Amino acid sequence: MNLQIHWKIFFGLCLGFILGILSRIFGFQEIVLNYVSVIGTVFLRALRMIIVPLIVSSIISSVAGIGSAERFGRLSLKALFYYVITSLLAIVTGLTLANVIKPGVGAQLGLGAQPVELPADAAKFGDILLGIIPTNPLASMVKGEIVPVIFFSLLFGFFITRASDPYKDQLRKFFQGVFEVMMLFTQFIIRFTPLGVFALLAEVTAKNGPGVFIPLGSYMLTVVIGLMIHACITLPALLLLTGGIKPFALFKAVTSALMTAFSTASSSATLPLTIDSVRKNAGVSCDVSGFVLPLGATINMDGTALYECVAAIFIAQAYGIELSLVQQITVVVTALLASVGAAAVPMAGLVMIVIILRAVGLPLEGVGLILAVDRILDMMRTSVNVWSDTCGAVIIARSEGEKNLKVKR
Secondary structure (H helix, E strand, O other), X not given: OOOOHHHHHHXXXXXXXXXXXXXXXXXXHHHHHHHHHHHHHHHHHHHHHHHHHHHHHHHHHHHHHHOOHHHHHHHHHHHHHHHHHHHHHHHHHHHHHHHHHOOOOOOOOOOOOOOOHHHHHHHHHHHHHHHOXXXXXXXXXXXXXXXXHHHHHHHHHHHHOOOOOOHHXXXXXXXXXXXXXXXXXXXXXXXXXXXXXXXXXXXXXXXXXXXXXXXXXXXXHHHHHHHHXXXXXXXXHHHHHHHOEOHHHHHHHOHHHHHHHHHHOOHHHHHHHHHHHHHHOOOOOHHHXXXXXXXXXXXXXXXXXXXXXXXXXXXXXXXXXXXXXXXXXXXXXXXXXXXXHOOOOOOHHHHHHHHHHHHOOOOHHHHHHHHHHHHHHHHHHHHHHHHHHHHHHHHHHHHOOOOOOOOEO
């Protein structure tokens, strides 16, 4: 029986969860953590291997294909406007739920040790704007520093359009060829996705188990409700109102990318599948998908922004600290900026939460309260991040008058 890829991934997720639970019941966790997890590690390394060449070739070929500086500027403004609006909507949703549910009030959690590494990482946030401009683009590619790589690729692609013939056409064809090769490479790796997500979820379940959810149940529930509202109400409403897009049709088109996002907890690692799904199944052009999706995987973090907001309010409530209206507005603004600065890798939002705690004067030790369940929530919020990226790509493609969309009404 030849199942579609998203069904294979779904069965991989289910089997991985079952194996993780059984390993805890029958005491063979070490086998899962030491051996089965290797399969997941190999899968993630394979995905990360193609991220930088895929992003570089995708953005350069897309921007060079856009042609005019006017269209380049228009697409950039549309993308940034979409990212800011959806992130703000997510943050306000999280803030409202945290104030209504009050997950931290009366929580009997005890205090975890202060995470000494997080403040050091968070201090780099002030350098993010400078860090966008790479002093050595090749070094940034080698280190996997995605934001400066994207910045360089955008400029390189733009100035290809300003070059004289025959170089302009030669460069455009070269990077288009590289992009096509990288997509073939991506499709080869995608074949192993069900096996990879099986191993990743088995590892997570074997390591954490269901017991970790009980003390933080109210906090987790608040985050999950917020993510569900944003993913199932806010973003579908935007699809219908601004793009005339059928939300369920788009969801079906990108299911494999969303399941991979859930298992890897990394927008960057999922990017190859996201581009492939949006191009093939949703009908978005190479120009728009190649431009919008790599950018979105880096700076469009709706789920992360919502989580950071709820986490900050939860920590304040757990310590019995009442945040004023001004402090809550500070949380909103800082969460928006922090979500843009958060790297598209697992648990990056945990680093950025320290920025928010500092901004409103909350104890950094509070991060220790939420460490136990962060990986599970990270998987959920990454799925929302990728879902928002795909919605944005389709809405922008629709606004550009693309005729070949397969998900429009």
